[in-house]
Amino acid sequence: MNQRGFTLVELMVVVGIAGILFAIATMNWNQMQVKSGIETEIKTMHADLMEVRQQALYTKQKRKVVISGQSYKAYPGTVTTVTPVLSKQLRFPVLWSGSGALELEFDTQGMAGSPGTEYFICVAPTGSLTQLNSASVDSLVVSAAQINLGLRTGGACDSDNIQKK
Numbered sequence: 385m386n387q388r389g390f391t392l393v394e395l396m397v398v399v400g401i402a403g404i405l406f407a408i409a410t411m412n413w414n415q416m417q418v419k420s421g422i423e424t425e426i427k428t429m430h431a432d433l434m435e436v437r438q439q440a441l442y443t444k445q446k447r448k449v450v451i452s453g454q455s456y457k458a459y460p461g462t463v464t465t466v467t468p469v470l471s472k473q474l475r476f477p478v479l480w481s482g483s484g485a486l487e488l489e490f491d492t493q494g495m496a497g498s499p500g501t502e503y504f505i506c507v508a509p510t511g512s513l514t515q516l517n518s519a520s521v522d523s524l525v526v527s528a529a530q531i532n533l534g535l536r537t538g539g540a541c542d543s544d545n546i547q548k549k
Contacts, residue, residue, distance in 0.1 A: 415518065421475050422507045422519040426533065429456065429478075429505070430524055432470060433488070433531050441494035451505065452485035453477055462489060476509045481542050488526060499528045506541035513539050521549055 433449060436458045440447040448459045454477050457468035464487075480486045481504040488496050488503065497503070505524040509517060516536065523534040523546050538545030 418509055419517065419519045422509060422517055422522050425474055425476055425478075426507050426519075426521055426524060428472070429474075430531060430533055432456070432458065432472065433524070433526065436470070437490050437494045437496070437531065440490035440492060444492045446492060447490045449488040449490075450485050451478060451480065451488070474507075476507050477511045478505055479508045479513060479541050480505045481540075495528045496526055496531075497528050502527045502543065504534075504541045504543065504546055506536050506546070508541075513541055 429451075436447045436449055439445075445460070446462050448462050448464060450457050450459070450464055454474045456470075456472055456474070456478070457464075458470035459466060460469050486503060486505065490496050503524075503526040505526065506513060507519075507522045509515075513536070516538075519535075521533040521535055523536050523541065525532045525534050525543075525546060525548055533549045534546040535549060536546050
């Protein structure tokens, strides 16, 4: 008698292999989602800061941006007790090279701070800078005349560990 089909052992091996492949795919998918989220967050923040800079320049009125934890707000002047013109919640925490909230003020010429001053802003998905991520950009370097995207290559969020893009 000629029997056709698969044995129970063969089916279990195939199901086991499929399960392992599914687990690997899920882990890679999660890593890809985090990478994409980091890049989207920092690029959105970059675009918003550039917009605030342009508004200060074109309207000849100072603007202030306050970046704190998982949010940032832009104000129509230098007073932060009024309703912000832009308010965004972030998916991942943002850390910077100083402590507390970062207050960026753009003057009537669109300059942020005094010449030679740089602020380093980093997205930290885990809330800590000890882990690097696979994103192509994950930080901003804000100087008086420029706002550049960057990639953190080391632990701290500072000039020694951020490569401008």
